[in-house]
Amino acid sequence: MKALGHLFENNQKWAEEMVGKDPQFFSNLAEQQSPKYLWIGCSDSRVPANQIIGLNPGEIFVHRNVANVVSQTDLNMLSVVQYAVEVLKVEHIIVCGHYGCGGVAASVDGTRHGLIDNWIQNIGDIAEAHEDELKSLEGAERADRLCELNVLSQTKNLSKTTVLKGAGDVGQTVNLHSWIYRLDTGRLIDLTV
Numbered sequence: 001m002k003a004l005g006h007l008f009e010n011n012q013k014w015a016e017e018m019v020g021k022d023p024q025f026f027s028n029l030a031e032q033q034s035p036k037y038l039w040i041g042c043s044d045s046r047v048p049a050n051q052i053i054g055l056n057p058g059e060i061f062v063h064r065n066v067a068n069v070v071s072q073t074d075l076n077m078l079s080v081v082q083y084a085v086e087v088l089k090v091e092h093i094i095v096c097g098h099y100g101c102g103g104v105a106a107s108v109d110g111t112r113h114g115l116i117d118n119w120i121q122n123i124g125d126i127a128e129a130h131e132d133e134l135k136s137l138e139g140a141e142r143a144d145r146l147c148e149l150n151v152l153s154q155t156k157n158l159s160k161t162t163v164l165k166g167a168g169d170v171g172q173t174v175n176l177h178s179w180i181y182r183l184d185t186g187r188l189i190d191l192t193v
């Protein structure tokens with residue numbers, strides 16, 4: 001049996017199901033993509049962009065990394081944003097975090113984790129900047145609030161990228177959204193300011 005054969009079986013079933021509903025589904029998609037949304041989310045396997053907002057292939061452009069960080073020095077993320085804004089002309093960019101984010105928790109747990117510490121340093125800085133508010137909260141509430149602050153701060157970072165500023169200069173409207181997902185209910189919450 002082929003390695004991971006069950007995944008190929010799943011794929012075959014899924015592709016047949018999609019064609020059953022719409023015989024042209026894949027042939028239309030193969031010609032072009034025109035998603036209206038870009039999703040910047042966490043790599044966490046429990047937060048799959050398409051599924052949680054009920055979108056099909058072709059409907060959302062996706063970038064994911066640990067703790068949905070938007071870093072001005074991340075060429076990968078910046079290239080995705082540039083392509084989404086300048087070529088695909090997405091109208092909305094959603095920065096979506098989630099409660100119970102391991103990356104966010106690791107940024108403030110005071111232990112060393114290796115390379116990832118460089119990546120999440122930026123979240124430790126957010127925690128420091130909001131120290132008073134976070135100190136007034138206990139345990140789970142404090143962790144939840146830092147997840148929210150992280151989403152808001154990463155959205156702010158996104159608004160400051162050259163790509164977004166450039167879009168504004170030519171009158172292209174790109175709406176930024178800050179969302180957070182609750183793992184234990186499957187529900188999204190809009191934090192957009």
Ligand SMILES: [Zn+2]
Nearest residue numbers: 042044101102
């Ligand atoms: Zn996460």
